[in-house]
Amino acid sequence: MLTCDLVRTVQLSRTLHSPFDAEDQALLGREFDLLQSQILAEFARDGVADDEVEVRQIIGVRYQRQVHTIEVTLGGDQLDGVRAQFEDSYGKMFGEGAVAGGGPLELHVLRLVGTRRMPPLALATQETTTEDPAPAWRGTRATVTSAGTVDSALFDGGALVSGNRIE
Secondary structure, rough: OOOOEEEEEEEEEEEEEEEEOOOHHHHHHHHHHHHHHHHHHHHHHHHHHHHOOOEEEEEEEEEOOOOOOOOEEEOOOEOOOHHHHHHHHHHHHHOHHHOOOOOOEEEEEEEEEEEEEEOOOOOOOOOOOOOOOOOEEEEEEEEEEEEEEEEEEEEEOOOOOOOOOOO
């Protein structure tokens, strides 16, 4: 079985309207702190230490009175650069002509994604043996195909070893 990273997501709905000020920034910081404490508690229940968790802060941004939301990743709880990221993504998604440069924005979803990176799975190695699969040979049987009936070789899959070659 292969492994994958352990990912947890928490979110809340909070609406903020532009222009964003220091009070909005402070509220955003408190809300993300709350989300982070929740997500770290979930990881802790699984025995994962706080310093093993990478967190990403994501906000859903849209033009006020519009339905389409674009996700923007924040850097350090800062709202600086949100408009540029949003308008760049919006232009790519809906066309540059659809960007209402400087239009009023609305933040409405705060999401925190926590990831614990898992080490790659170390697979056991096996020495390659002979290409001859004769020890696994079990005979033949008639097999019906679209080309008619043909004899098919039967091999014991458990007896095949690394390096056997069946042609």
